[in-house]
Amino acid sequence: xxxxxxxxxxxxxxxxxxxxxxxxxxxEILDEAQSPGASDxxxxxxxxxxxxxxxxxxxxxxxxxxxxxAVTAALAAGRRIEALRLASRYLAEDSLSPxxxxxxxxxxxxxxxxxxxxxxxLAKSGRLAELEEWRVKAATDLRVFPRAA
Amino acid sequence: xMETVAFYSxxxxxxxxxxxxxxxxxLAKSGRRVVALDLDLEAxxxxxxxxxxxxLPESGALIGAVDALxxxxxxxxxxxxxxxxxxxxxxxSGTKGSLVLIPAGSAPLPAYWSALERLTKSLRSDDRAxxxxxAVLELQARIATEFSPDFLLIDSRSGITELGGLATSLLADRxxxxxxxxxxxxxxxxxxxxxxxxxxxxSSQQPLRIEFLLTRVTPxxxxxxxxxxxxxxxxxxxxxxxxxxxxxxxxxMLSDWREGHYPLQDGDTGKDLFYATHDWFSRxxxxxxxxxxxx
Numbered sequence: 001x002x003x004x005x006x007x008x009x010x011x012x013x014x015x016x017x018x019x020x021x022x023x024x025x026x027x028e029i030l031d032e033a034q035s036p037g038a039s040d041x042x043x044x045x046x047x048x049x050x051x052x053x054x055x056x057x058x059x060x061x062x063x064x065x066x067x068x069x070a071v072t073a074a075l076a077a078g079r080r081i082e083a084l085r086l087a088s089r090y091l092a093e094d095s096l097s098p099x100x101x102x103x104x105x106x107x108x109x110x111x112x113x114x115x116x117x118x119x120x121x122l123a124k125s126g127r128l129a130e131l132e133e134w135r136v137k138a139a140t141d142l143r144v145f146p147r148a149a
Numbered sequence: 150x151m152e153t154v155a156f157y158s159x160x161x162x163x164x165x166x167x168x169x170x171x172x173x174x175x176l177a178k179s180g181r182r183v184v185a186l187d188l189d190l191e192a193x194x195x196x197x198x199x200x201x202x203x204x205l206p207e208s209g210a211l212i213g214a215v216d217a218l219x220x221x222x223x224x225x226x227x228x229x230x231x232x233x234x235x236x237x238x239x240x241x242s243g244t245k246g247s248l249v250l251i252p253a254g255s256a257p258l259p260a261y262w263s264a265l266e267r268l269t270k271s272l273r274s275d276d277r278a279x280x281x282x283x284a285v286l287e288l289q290a291r292i293a294t295e296f297s298p299d300f301l302l303i304d305s306r307s308g309i310t311e312l313g314g315l316a317t318s319l320l321a322d323r324x325x326x327x328x329x330x331x332x333x334x335x336x337x338x339x340x341x342x343x344x345x346x347x348x349x350x351x352s353s354q355q356p357l358r359i360e361f362l363l364t365r366v367t368p369x370x371x372x373x374x375x376x377x378x379x380x381x382x383x384x385x386x387x388x389x390x391x392x393x394x395x396x397x398x399x400x401x402m403l404s405d406w407r408e409g410h411y412p413l414q415d416g417d418t419g420k421d422l423f424y425a426t427h428d429w430f431s432r433x434x435x436x437x438x439x440x441x442x443x444x
Contacts, residue, residue, distance in 0.1 A: 115283065118283070119221070119283045119284075119286070119287040119290075120287075121287055121290035121291040121293075121294050122283060122286050122287040122290045124290070124294075125290045125293070126353065127286060127290070127351055127353065128283070128286075130351040130352050130353060131282065131283070131286070131351070133351075133352060134319070134349055134350070134351050134352075135282075137349035138348075138349050
């Protein structure tokens, strides 16, 4: 997957559009089949969408779609740190439309709600919300029990 | 408010599980509600130390941490009571507190290892919805909700492992690090302690407290300059528990202590260990102590 990230800058917008369509279709099929490979498939979608977001403007339709797609694909891949990083970056763009902005925020909120249903005692304790910040700190500090982060 | 104390050792064979069993009983005796959780999943032993090894049912009935974590990770089954996964430890009559054990599971029965394998696989393939971190924090939160204990004592896996890292750096309010006087054990403990001190915490958590305990120390073991230097580098305040060659049977000793048969006379089996342990306990849990003469 790292190799893929390195070739993305050489691809055109059209090529990325084609690849992301195929990747989304594949991820959806794997998701439906509850395949363990679905996570990686969504991560691939995220990489394409993130690259598309880089080469498109937030106020344009393709740019808005790519930004929303990158965040939702990251969440679908279980890459919450990536999702938060991308959302933080896109939401800071003034020209992103209110609708796209709301969609990104709703996706993050729904993800938190899914987690809260799954881990009700943790959510009730208030620590579920704290966990995102902890993850970011743990992921950037490799001195600390790297296998735990 | 529940205090979570994780017992950790860089290497095994230092009496970690034994000390948890003793600590749990002393805390319960002082009137505290205690839950003891065995997260040494690959080599569980807390049930044995608390005299419950033979009474655990086959895995499949919900029993122990592995089954509880599997239940938490299985979507939609997260609301089952943890009480099914626990074992109440009988204490001498008149004991004001309580002691509940959450064993790792029904090890060494084959069904336990199958359940552990399922858990390991589940955690490996479950990264999409997060997994281990949320699951262990959920387990801890449910323990707090269902049992309202004063103390949660965790037997944490030795070495550097994923679950051990979480138990010590994230679940714990306090970590008791045990080490023998062997240089490699002290040095490993120092490295882990440095990692723990740098470990990120949840924003609502206090800084992690780390305490050190040198165990099974034989006469003369601390006279080596190398060992003395390593201990000094570890911490200025390292408690010491002696090796007590008169203790031939940990379980028998614990059973005696549980029933109130304490080695108080010269020549009693385990007397040195008893007093040293009590001394450590009184400093580690100063508000929960009865004097040895009263035990």
